[in-house]
Amino acid sequence: MKNYQKILLAFGAIFLFGTGINSIPTPSAVEPAFDENDEPTYVIEYGKGDRLDQATGKPLNLIQITCKGKGVDQASEESMEECRADDSLVEYQYGWMDFATYKGWRAYHAECHVCHGPDAMGSTYAPSLMTSINEGLSFDDFYAVIMNGRGEAEGAQKGNVMPAFGANTNVAPHVEDMYRYVKARADDKIRRGVRLPKLPKWKDPE
Numbered sequence: 001m002k003n004y005q006k007i008l009l010a011f012g013a014i015f016l017f018g019t020g021i022n023s024i025p026t027p028s029a030v031e032p033a034f035d036e037n038d039e040p041t042y043v044i045e046y047g048k049g050d051r052l053d054q055a056t057g058k059p060l061n062l063i064q065i066t067c068k069g070k071g072v073d074q075a076s077e078e079s080m081e082e083c084r085a086d087d088s089l090v091e092y093q094y095g096w097m098d099f100a101t102y103k104g105w106r107a108y109h110a111e112c113h114v115c116h117g118p119d120a121m122g123s124t125y126a127p128s129l130m131t132s133i134n135e136g137l138s139f140d141d142f143y144a145v146i147m148n149g150r151g152e153a154e155g156a157q158k159g160n161v162m163p164a165f166g167a168n169t170n171v172a173p174h175v176e177d178m179y180r181y182v183k184a185r186a187d188d189k190i191r192r193g194v195r196l197p198k199l200p201k202w203k204d205p206e
């Protein structure tokens with residue numbers, strides 16, 4: 001038997017007998033959301049996730065881990081020490097993000113993480129966008145800085161000028177969605193390093 005035939009048979013066996021993962025229904029698509037101030041915001045659906053490990057029965061869509069009610073990325077080191085010593089203080093949260101927030105996660109890590117750090121946590125080159133939003137950065141200001149850039153005259157640190165992305169087709173169409181993603185991080189809804197499980201893509205009713 002040729003190698004490619006063996007590969008096809010192997011894939012067929014996996015398909016027929018399973019991969020150790022059971023699928024369960026995923027919630028329906030949701031429309032991109034805006035808050036009471038008409039700023040873009042995320043939609044999160046907590047639940048068991050859309051996949052269960054057959055061996056353990058545990059869900060696979062882990063999007064946040066909390067320590068004493070606070071996400072592990074933002075919990076104090078003192079709290080983390082307590083949680084390491086006492087599992088009852090730890091909660092594992094499973095679920096999905098809306099498709100718009102998923103697109104924001106994808107766009108952020110395609111273009112922005114090089115300077116602003118993975119997961120919007122900041123770096124030596126640029127500040128944490130999570131912190132900026134928690135300190136009051138509005139969507140309008142977020143949008144303006146991305147589209148127009150920020151030089152030293154606008155408050156950028158010397159040598160750390162923010163370039164304008166208004167003409168960048170990988171960024172400009174996705175600013176609302178990137179804000180949704182960074183807002184979800186700032187609000188302690190999703191942990192760092194997670195590959196966001198997404199709800200189905202929203203389609204406008206005809």
